Amino acid sequence: MANQPMLKFVKIDRDMPEKRGAAQRKEDFNEIYAEFADAKAKEQSSRCSQCGVPYCQAHCPLHNNIPDWLRLTAEGRLQEAYQVSQATNTFPEICGRICPQDRLCEGNCVIEQSGHGTVTIGSVEKYITDTAWEEGWVETIAPVSEREESVGIIGAGPGGLAAADVLRRAGLQVTVYDRYDRAGGLLTYGIPGFKLEKDVVMRRIEQLEKGGVTFKLGVNVGEDMSFDDIRKAHNAVIIATGVYKSRDLGGPGAGAKGIVKAIDFLTASNRAMNFGDTVAEFESGELNAKGKRVVVIGGGDTAMDCVRTSIRQGATSVKCLYRRDRANMPGSVREVENAEEEGVQFEWLTAPKGFKGDTVESVIVQRMRLGQPDATGRQSPEPIEGAEYDEPADLVIKALGFEPEELQTLWGQPELEVTRWGTVKAEFTSGRTSLEGVYAVGDIVRGASLVVWAIRDGRDCAAAVLADIEKSAAIAAE
Structure with missing residues (x-):
């Protein structure tokens, strides 16, 4: 047991990488956590x-072999740890962040369940993977042999890129x-640089x-190029568009100037602050929080991105309205803590009840309480009669979540089956849709x-595409 490299949780406390102080980090868009030293x-x-049933692995959507690469890291076998990590995850350094x-x-x-504090899996x-990039262990994709079959992927987000990686290999x-x-x-x-620096992507x-x-x-499919043309050009097509249609707000004054969508605000900020692009709406102040009283409506991770971006842009005050309490917040606990520190x-x-001013001057805020549980088991928020107040605001950011665009209409594909929520109806794990040779992955399905x-969806779908192409090739050869 003298050389036992693991099971040291009883002697060594949990320790996160050093986090930059709030006063320093809110001055820039750099990541807030330092790198672990070796x-x-x-x-x-x-x-x-090294438990017999690794719940960390079971609860990872990619089923990453976490105990093995933790052991390899503890033993100083970092290149092998990277190889084990990369085997199940196309972008481990992004997931780690x-x-x-x-x-x-x-x-x-x-x-963690036994009270010793979890292993800092994400930071490791x-x-x-950051070390693997520095040491040159991340190799260029080099297929053993080329094939003539081609796949078109609509959407260059994480699902589409994961599928592209598997198929190209x-x-x-x-x-x-x-x-x-x-x-x-x-x-x-979408994701700000302080959570994910852009050179990593x-x-x-x-x-x-x-x-x-x-x-x-x-290329805007349905405008610059038709969906049918893409289908004709490839043996298979994967729809990986994500969901970008913002949920909207109602109430008096909801159409006032100064009320903007989270995705527009974050995109403008990422372009201007992380890539140095000239963005007219950012320069004009329309999508810029500098010198403004900002109110963000919503409680998910997008809302957290908006409030923390507003702080860095130089807002005079930033408030987040959420209709439930802290315990029911859907966003990351860590993100809420970081936001409060900043x-x-x-x-x-x-919850917002309405807005005042042709250019927004304030939000009419309705105080809520938690009532009976809804279908999901969470307590439903309900208004407290007569409990309203005005919250001054120069910029209101709607971060209420996203819905799918109407692809059937936009792409002229009435045969593409969708669910009652508007997401593409696709087979579990394979991503096969109602159209022959067309698959769908990621948020446009989920x-x-x-x-x-x-x-996970991109990798699973790529495996199904490969299997289907192999099957077609075998039938054609008979």
Whole structure:
């Protein structure tokens, strides 16, 4: 037992990488957590209990082999740890940064349940892959042999990119179409740099390009190119568009100037602050929080991105209205804590009832209480009669979640079956849709969900596409 590298959770406490102070970090858009040093990564990995039933792995959507790469890290075998990590996850350094580990792997860690504090899985995962990039262990995609079959992927977000990676490694010709001028989807334009620095995303896209994936950017399917043309050009098509249609607000004054969508606000900020693009709406102040009293409406991770971005842009005050209490907040607990440290005020049990001013001057706020549980088991918020107040605001950001666009209409595809929520109806795991040779993955199937689930869907769908192409080839050869 003298050389036992693991099970040290009884002697060593949980320790996160150093977090920059709030006063310093709110001045820029750099990531807030420092990198683990090698000794610290080994130390924290050694806390893993190597339990017989690894709940961390079971609760990871990708079923990453977490205990094995923790052990390899503790033993100093970092290159092998990276290989094990990469085997199940296309983008481990991205998941290490943005996955809600407190709800997934770390939240289900056995030693966490026993009161010793979870293993810092996400931070170790990030450290392993960042080191792999630095050491040159991340190799260019090089298929053993090329194949003539091609796959078109609509959407360059995490689901589409994960599928592209798997298919290209198998030698298929892969073309990714996206409406934006840069690939990455919400990884590029939705998630702020303080959670995910953009060079981390760009180097993965560059790896795919060097490996032979073709990107056709600035292509709006249904306008610049028809869906039928894409189908004709490829043996299979994967729909990975995500969900970008913002849920809207009602009430008096909801159409006032100064009330904006979260996705527009975050995209403008990422373009201007992280890529240095000139963005007219940012320059004019329309999508810029500088010098303004900001009110963000919503309680998910997008709302957290908006409040923390507003602080960094120089807002005079930032308040977040959420209709339930802190315990029922859907966003990451860690993100709420970070936001509070940076000066965000949370107004729990509040909801907007209306807005004053042609250009918004204030939000009419309705105080709420929690009533009976709804169908999901969560208590439903209900208004408290007569409990209203005005919250001054110069900029109101709607972060109420996203819904799917009407692809049947936009793409002229009435045969594409959708659910009553408007998401594409697709077969579980394979992603097969009602159209022959057409598949769908990620949020356009699930509704707004996590990046890690999109990666899982992309990988699973790519395996199904390969199997179907092999089957077609075998039938054709008979």
